[in-house]
Amino acid sequence: MPSARSTAIISGLAALLAVGAVILYRFDPATVHGYPPCVFHALTGLQCPGCGTTRALHHLLHGDVAGAFRLNAMLFVVVPFGALAAASRRFATHPLTGWGAVIVTIAWWIGRNVM
Numbered sequence: 871m872p873s874a875r876s877t878a879i880i881s882g883l884a885a886l887l888a889v890g891a892v893i894l895y896r897f898d899p900a901t902v903h904g905y906p907p908c909v910f911h912a913l914t915g916l917q918c919p920g921c922g923t924t925r926a927l928h929h930l931l932h933g934d935v936a937g938a939f940r941l942n943a944m945l946f947v948v949v950p951f952g953a954l955a956a957a958s959r960r961f962a963t964h965p966l967t968g969w970g971a972v973i974v975t976i977a978w979w980i981g982r983n984v985m
Contacts (some may be wrong), residue, residue, distance in 0.1 A: 895931045899906045899924045917981045919944055 891914035899905045910918040922941035939946060951971065955962040
């Protein structure tokens with residue numbers, strides 16, 4: 871049975887996630903300038919692996935899967951990967967999992983800037 875502290879932490883994180891989702895749903899990152907910019911993109915003009923994720927999540931919250939995929943296809947790899955890692959300690963701690971994540975991220979980073 872979870873402790874009161876872990877229940878409080880999980881509840882707090884869920885509340886923060888819900889508030890963030892409401893803000894992201896209401897305010898389009900493409901038009902509202904209150905969201906933090908990507909420092910890597912600002913300095914180099916290139917896209918990092920996460921560039922477009924905030925706008926993609928906004929599109930997903932509005933049911934536009936194709937728009938989200940156009941903005942950052944890696945999001946559709948990271949979410950199931952993260953869920954699997956959260957559900958399986960064995961998967962999360964396996965060395966191939968970490969190396970696989972690094973290789974896929976670097977390939978995505980290079981590929982999205984070359985195309």
